[in-house]
Amino acid sequence: MVRVFEEKFESDGYKTAIKAAADSWTTRAGAEFVPPDNIFWLYAAAGDEQKTLEWLEKGYEMHDSNMPYAAVTPLFNNLQSNPGYLDLLGRLNLPRN
Secondary structure, eight states: OHHHHHHHHHHHOHHHHHHHHHHHHHHHHTTSOOOHHHHHHHHHHHTOHHHHHHHHHHHHHTTOTTGGGGGTOGGGGGGTTOHHHHHHHHHTTOOOO
16 A cells, blocks of 8 residues: 555655545455545545545444544535535534534
8 A cells, every 4th residue: 555655646646645545445445344434534635525425424334433523623624515424414413513
């Protein structure tokens, strides 16, 4: 994974490298257990709203212990008006900013 990140960072920059790392974790999650937060943090940092929400939902389904941070972490600020994100916060009984 480090090699993928380094190559993408050098060729395409930080956000592309972060997304490549998240994609790599996603592929790995198909064959073994990977905590959803390992993936949703990366997609959030990469700015990929759709994939962030997808993995937040998986985190919700799997009772990921880091789900409460979804309401207060600045990485999710771009989701503040997203209906899916707001629904998720409601189901978690978390405050909406």
